[in-house]
Amino acid sequence: MTERKKAEAHAPASDEIVEPANTIPEITFEQLSPRMQDAARRAGWDKLMPVQARSIPYLLAGRDLMVQSRTGSGKTGAFLLPILEKIDRSRPVTQALILAPTRELAIQIVGEAATLSGDEPVNVLPIYGGVGYGQQLDGLKSGAHIVVGTPGRILDHLDRRTLVLDDLKIIVLDEADRLLSMGFYPDMRQLARSLPRRRAGFMFSATFPPAVRSLAREFLHEPDFLSLSKDHIHVADVPHIYYEVPGMDKDRALVRIIEIENPQTALIFCNTKVRVNYVATVLQRFGYDADQLTADLSQNEREGVIRKFHAGKLRFLIATDIAARGIDVEDLAMVIQYEFPEETELYIHRAGRTGRAGAAGVAISLVAREERRDFIHVCTKYKIEMEKRELPTDDDVAAVVGERTVALLEAAQRGRDRLQIERMQRMLPLVSSLFETEDERALLAMLLDDFYQQSHHGAFGSQEAKEAPAPRKAESQGGRQRSRRGGSRRGR
Numbered sequence: 504m505t506e507r508k509k510a511e512a513h514a515p516a517s518d519e520i521v522e523p524a525n526t527i528p529e530i531t532f533e534q535l536s537p538r539m540q541d542a543a544r545r546a547g548w549d550k551l552m553p554v555q556a557r558s559i560p561y562l563l564a565g566r567d568l569m570v571q572s573r574t575g576s577g578k579t580g581a582f583l584l585p586i587l588e589k590i591d592r593s594r595p596v597t598q599a600l601i602l603a604p605t606r607e608l609a610i611q612i613v614g615e616a617a618t619l620s621g622d623e624p625v626n627v628l629p630i631y632g633g634v635g636y637g638q639q640l641d642g643l644k645s646g647a648h649i650v651v652g653t654p655g656r657i658l659d660h661l662d663r664r665t666l667v668l669d670d671l672k673i674i675v676l677d678e679a680d681r682l683l684s685m686g687f688y689p690d691m692r693q694l695a696r697s698l699p700r701r702r703a704g705f706m707f708s709a710t711f712p713p714a715v716r717s718l719a720r721e722f723l724h725e726p727d728f729l730s731l732s733k734d735h736i737h738v739a740d741v742p743h744i745y746y747e748v749p750g751m752d753k754d755r756a757l758v759r760i761i762e763i764e765n766p767q768t769a770l771i772f773c774n775t776k777v778r779v780n781y782v783a784t785v786l787q788r789f790g791y792d793a794d795q796l797t798a799d800l801s802q803n804e805r806e807g808v809i810r811k812f813h814a815g816k817l818r819f820l821i822a823t824d825i826a827a828r829g830i831d832v833e834d835l836a837m838v839i840q841y842e843f844p845e846e847t848e849l850y851i852h853r854a855g856r857t858g859r860a861g862a863a864g865v866a867i868s869l870v871a872r873e874e875r876r877d878f879i880h881v882c883t884k885y886k887i888e889m890e891k892r893e894l895p896t897d898d899d900v901a902a903v904v905g906e907r908t909v910a911l912l913e914a915a916q917r918g919r920d921r922l923q924i925e926r927m928q929r930m931l932p933l934v935s936s937l938f939e940t941e942d943e944r945a946l947l948a949m950l951l952d953d954f955y956q957q958s959h960h961g962a963f964g965s966q967e968a969k970e971a972p973a974p975r976k977a978e979s980q981g982g983r984q985r986s987r988r989g990g991s992r993r994g995r
């Protein structure tokens with residue numbers, strides 16, 4: 504990083520993410536306590552990964568921290584090792600709470616905690632929605648030292664007083680950007696009320712868009728920030744992700760990516776206006792809030808669409824390069840290149856729309872076989888490291904949608920009063936009978952699909968702006984996208 508860039512990155516401007524002023528030096532494996540070394544060895548680790556070496560000292564010192572880190576970086580060990588060090592095993596009360604976006608991740612964290620703690624008597628309990636309460640209640644009764652789970656069900660247990668957090672010392676938000684994209688923000692906000700004031704807070708996230716930073720302000724106290732990519736304000740440091748997609752399947756691939764990534768807003772580029780028109784139609788038919796911008800629109804129409812997008816009242820804008828010239832949305836969460844540009848500079852123009860002013864967005868490209876040459880050309884010319892991701896399968900999408908739907912349903916259920924619950928009982932015999940044949944199951948699927956579309960995607964309409972983690976004043980000043988919807992009710 505040049506000196507100037509360094510100064511920029513460290514400048515305490517309005518809401519810029521700043522690396523710690525009084526940095527704590529990295530820790531080595533040998534400097535860990537004997538207990539932590541034993542724990543790591545049980546997992547077969549004899550060295551620390553960078554995220555661990557850098558963040559463990561802060562966690563041990565009890566300094567609140569946000570860490571930019573990805574899955575596979577070793578972040579789970581980074582928070583589990585210090586947690587296992589800090590909890591008092593002789594007290595059968597919940598001392599650490601780890602919030603995770605999905606049950607898979609929760610199970611994975613519990614598994615790693617079990618490996619690290621070995622035979623030591625530590626109770627680590629997974630808690631997530633969509634399953635019965637029995638085991639969770641038993642686990643809580645016997646005193647879970649560490650609870651790992653999804654926010655909705657944890658909130659349920661707090662409401663029922665089956666989980667009490669009076670003795671909580673540490674809270675971890677793991678994959679905070681995904682916690683928001685799964686739509687857990689409203690549950691988390693309620694959950695925050697049950698946390699004791701004196702506690703340490705840690706947040707791990709691959710990206711730090713404004714909604715994630717707002718979340719940090721709600722859960723953490725003057726956190727330090729560690730970025731594993733050094734210079735996060737330059738276009739080359741925005742995560743560049745690509746999917747190899749057969750040209751014929753791009754429309755389906757786009758829908759799957761949107762469904763999984765769930766960006767609060769995205770600018771989608773195509774090379775021709777015919778393709779822009781096609782993609783906009785596909786997204787609209789699928790039920791997304793999408794519109795198009797091409798040179799075919801009248802000046803008035805053009806301005807209208809741009810105004811909507813700037814104001815955060817349009818979620819997806821599909822555009823050609825020429826038409827998108829006037830668009831400058833600060834904090835744009837995602838740029839998607841549906842078609843790879845034929846001219847290399849256009850890639851930089853497009854990707855540079857996201858991740859401005861320290862706001863970490865993501866640049867995604869859908870690359871067909873016939874576009875590979877242009878793609879490789881861009882990578883070598885600009886020395887961009889592109890991360891290849893496997894296209895989510897229909898099953899992947901169904902799993903994520905299923906988890907979101909359960910979380911939504913459970914949240915809706917929590918909002919019901921006694922009379923409504925009584926009334927609901929009338930439906931129980933019908934529910935049993937609807938499971939019997941395929942045709943009847945299709946009725947249930949239709950109902951759930953409508954519910955999900957309205958509650959999750961519908962939530963990107965104007966009313967849910969209220970539910971977003973509110974950007975601080977300084978953050979929205981100068982940004983034209985005032986009514987941002989990040990981390991909104993049921994999804995960013």
Ligand code: AMP
Pocket residue numbers: 546547548549550551552555573574575576577578579580
């Ligand atoms: P995570 O990013 O936490 O999902 O971790 C990615 C993988 O790295 C997991 O399989 C961990 O078991 C492994 N891992 C974590 N820390 C270390 C370490 N210090 N040495 C070797 N492997 C590790």
